Amino acid sequence: MKNNDTISKTLIVAVSLCLFCSAVISFTAVNLKDIQEANVRLDQQKKILASANLLDDEKSIEELFLNIESKIIDLRTGKYDTSIDLSSFKESDFARDENTSIILSSEQDIATIKRRENYQKVYLHYKDDAISAVILPVRGYGLWGTLYGFLALEADLKTIVGLEFYQHKETPGLGGEVDNPRWKALWKGKKISSETGEILISVIKGSVNKDSPDAIYQVDGLSGATITGNGVSNLLNFWLSDLGYGPYINEMLTKRSSSDV
Amino acid sequence: MSKAKEVLLNPIFNDNPIALQILGICSALAITGSLYPTLIMCVALTVVVSFSSLLVSLIRKHVPNNIRIIVQMTIIATLVMLVDELLQAFDYETSRTLSVFVGLIITNCIVMGRAEAFAMQNGPWLSFVDGLGNGLGYSVILIFLAVIKELLGAGTLLGFEILPLVQNGGWYVGNNFLLLAPSSFFIIGLLIWALRAWKPEQVEVPQYTIAKNSLNSEERVI
Numbered sequence: 001m002k003n004n005d006t007i008s009k010t011l012i013v014a015v016s017l018c019l020f021c022s023a024v025i026s027f028t029a030v031n032l033k034d035i036q037e038a039n040v041r042l043d044q045q046k047k048i049l050a051s052a053n054l055l056d057d058e059k060s061i062e063e064l065f066l067n068i069e070s071k072i073i074d075l076r077t078g079k080y081d082t083s084i085d086l087s088s089f090k091e092s093d094f095a096r097d098e099n100t101s102i103i104l105s106s107e108q109d110i111a112t113i114k115r116r117e118n119y120q121k122v123y124l125h126y127k128d129d130a131i132s133a134v135i136l137p138v139r140g141y142g143l144w145g146t147l148y149g150f151l152a153l154e155a156d157l158k159t160i161v162g163l164e165f166y167q168h169k170e171t172p173g174l175g176g177e178v179d180n181p182r183w184k185a186l187w188k189g190k191k192i193s194s195e196t197g198e199i200l201i202s203v204i205k206g207s208v209n210k211d212s213p214d215a216i217y218q219v220d221g222l223s224g225a226t227i228t229g230n231g232v233s234n235l236l237n238f239w240l241s242d243l244g245y246g247p248y249i250n251e252m253l254t255k256r257s258s259s260d261v
Numbered sequence: 262m263s264k265a266k267e268v269l270l271n272p273i274f275n276d277n278p279i280a281l282q283i284l285g286i287c288s289a290l291a292i293t294g295s296l297y298p299t300l301i302m303c304v305a306l307t308v309v310v311s312f313s314s315l316l317v318s319l320i321r322k323h324v325p326n327n328i329r330i331i332v333q334m335t336i337i338a339t340l341v342m343l344v345d346e347l348l349q350a351f352d353y354e355t356s357r358t359l360s361v362f363v364g365l366i367i368t369n370c371i372v373m374g375r376a377e378a379f380a381m382q383n384g385p386w387l388s389f390v391d392g393l394g395n396g397l398g399y400s401v402i403l404i405f406l407a408v409i410k411e412l413l414g415a416g417t418l419l420g421f422e423i424l425p426l427v428q429n430g431g432w433y434v435g436n437n438f439l440l441l442a443p444s445s446f447f448i449i450g451l452l453i454w455a456l457r458a459w460k461p462e463q464v465e466v467p468q469y470t471i472a473k474n475s476l477n478s479e480e481r482v483i
Contacts, residue, residue, distance in 0.1 A: 010325040017320075017332060021339040028343055032350040039353035172291075172360075 044166060048123055051164035052133040052152035053188070068135075069124045076118055078247030089121050091137065104243070111140030111231075111238035122248070123150075131155050134252070136245050140235025143227040145169030147178065147235065153192070157249045160201070163187045163232075175228030183222060191216050192240055199240045203229035268391045272398035274460070279402040280453050281463055284370040288362050289403055290445040296419050298358045299407035305344045305363060307396025310372045313337045314380040314392035321381050333376040334367070341366045371395055406448050414439030 003009070045065050049055050054064055072089055074081045094100045094117035101115040123135035135152045149165035162184060170176045177183055192201045200217035205226060208218045221229040238244055278284045288306075293299050316336050317324075324332050345363045348356040356363065366372060375395050380388040411417055416424035416433050425431020438444050457463045 004323060004325040005327060006325075009323075010328055013320075013323060013325055013332065014328060017335055021335055024339060025342050025346075028346045032346050035350040036346075036353075039349065043353060043357075 047164050047166040048135050048150050051150035051162045052125055052135055053162055054125065054133075067126055069126065070121055071124065072119050073122055073245075073248050074118060075116070075120055075244065075247065078245075078249070078251035081119060084119055086121070089119065091117060091120070094119055108243055109238075111235040113140060113146070113238075116243060120245075122245075125152075133161050136239065138235055138239040138244075140231055140238060142168060142170050142178075142231035143175050143225070144171070147228075147231060151236065151239070157252055158191050158193060160187050160190045160192060163236075170225065170228050175222065175225040177222045177225065178228065178232065183220070186219050189216075190219060192236070193217075199237050201236050201240070202233040205229070265387060265390050268387055269394040269397075272391075272394040273401055274398075274456065275463075277398045277402065277456070278371045278374070278395050279399060279449065280456050282371075282374070284374060285399055286449070288365060288369065289399075289406060289449065290442045292359055292362050293403055293406040293410050293445055294440050294442075295411045295415070295417075296404070296407045298355050299403050301348070301352065301355045302359055302362065303396070303400035303403050305348070305359075306366055306369065306371070306399055307393065309337065309340045309344060309366050310375055310396045310399075311389050311392030313340050313372055314375050314388040315385050316340075317376045317380040318383060318385040318388035324381075329381065330377070333373065337372050337376065338367050371399055402449070402452065405452065406445055409448055410439045410444060414444075 004013075042061055045061050046055070048068065049061065049064055054067075056064060070086055072081045072084045072086060073079065095113070095115050100119065101117045103115055104113070120137060122137070124131050125133040125135065132155055133152050134155070134157060135150050137148075138151050139146055139148045141147070145168065147165050147168040147170070149163060149168075151163050152161035153159065154161055164184065165178050168176070168178065170178060190201060193199050194217075200214065202218060203221050204218045205221045207220045208215050212218075240246065240249070272278060276282070279286065279289055285306075288302060292302050313333070313336050317333055320332070341364065344366070345356070348359070348363060375388075375392055379391045383391070408418065411419075412423060413436050416422060416426045416431070416435050422429075422431075424433035427434050
């Protein structure tokens with residue numbers, strides 16, 4: 001048998017194998033990219049619908065999504081912004097760009113997201129021509145990585161319909177239980193803030209005492225996942241504060257009260 | 262029995278990678294909670310192990326000895342990434358359920374073991390069949406686990422209700438423990454017991470036996 005152990009043979013085999021394998025992988029990755037992205041988009045739409053409890057087995061996601069309108073808002077003013085094209089909006093690009101985001105100081109950055117984009121895409125669900133749910137994208141750091149999700153609020157913008165994460169790196173079985181339907185069901189009907197507008201929603205350690213006056217703002221912690229729970233509390237508190245959707249929520253509420261008059 | 266047939270069928274019961282060699286336990290524990298993802302995982306592993314054996318065997322005469330493990334790993338990793346890409350494109354839901362476990366096929370000892378122990382010494386066809394056989398051996402155990410876990414844990418099979426659960430107005434109280442990963446230890450343990458009772462030649466010779474207490478030790482205590 002030939003001697004394979006010479007340096008030149010080793011290099012030739014290693015290099016050609018690497019080239020061949022990377023060519024195969026790149027070829028597949030490039031060719032499948034469109035289908036994969038379509039899947040991710042569909043999954044995102046599904047999560048948006050799920051956060052507002054709108055999933056229906058009999059209807060397709062596309063069909064259900066027809067009742068949802070997406071709009072870009074300016075997080076600084078809380079007003080809708082029509083100058084940005086909806087399809088070109090990408091949260092991660094805007095958050096990275098210096099011109100479209102702000103740096104958060106360490107006291108501000110309770111959700112550990114470093115930069116906050118100035119624009120966000122929100123989703124409005126209409127039922128009989130009236131807004132029935134407002135779905136807000138949220139994100140923040142848990143234990144191992146950033147959790148990305150959607151918070152759905154009722155039209156009063158105080159009551160939670162649901163919270164759904166579409167991407168996270170939490171430990172399966174512990175922090176990963178943020179995906180557990182039983183835990184997610186606990187969010188329904190909770191209030192985000194007191195009458196005076198103070199944000200009180202939090203994930204507590206242990207179970208909620210039902211008799212406590214604060215029970216309406218509290219959700220049971222996940223056992224073995226205190227840090228993930230704190231992360232979820234922090235990210236909600238950040239995104240509901242004045243740095244997050246606070247101005248938008250105020251804007252919506254004033255608009256409603258003026259139209260009532 | 263022809264050599265190919267023997268190579269194909271032996272790993273299923275006589276030389277099962279999970280039950281006899283105790284390899285590839287990680288994914289057997291983690292993803293067997295429901296049957297459908299398990300089936301996809303079995304197909305993925307079988308494809309990877311058979312084609313990696315085939316490819317390793319094809320180039321085995323040109324692989325320098327000191328980089329052979331890396332060469333095998335590269336081939337296995339490429340195949341795993343291919344499978345992962347395909348899953349993400351054509352079965353996104355399952356790919357999310359299996360999450361890291363598809364990627365972890367790279368480190369599944371069955372794949373590496375077959376490449377190093379069989380494909381480096383045998384021809385491409387036989388290596389392919391050997392990979393296929395080991396993939397099937399792995400699949401038999403995983404499907405067995407998943408059927409028990411999903412049926413007795415959640416009362417369903419492939420998502421269809423077989424045993425109506427009490428929560429849904431039926432009579433069956435689901436065993437939640439079976440839906441968790443540790444239950445696989447018990448099921449695999451019982452399975453190995455059953456298999457070795459059926460085929461006693463699989464029982465290993467004990468490495469040592471505990472010596473009987475000598476009379477002296479009793480006296481010494483006193």
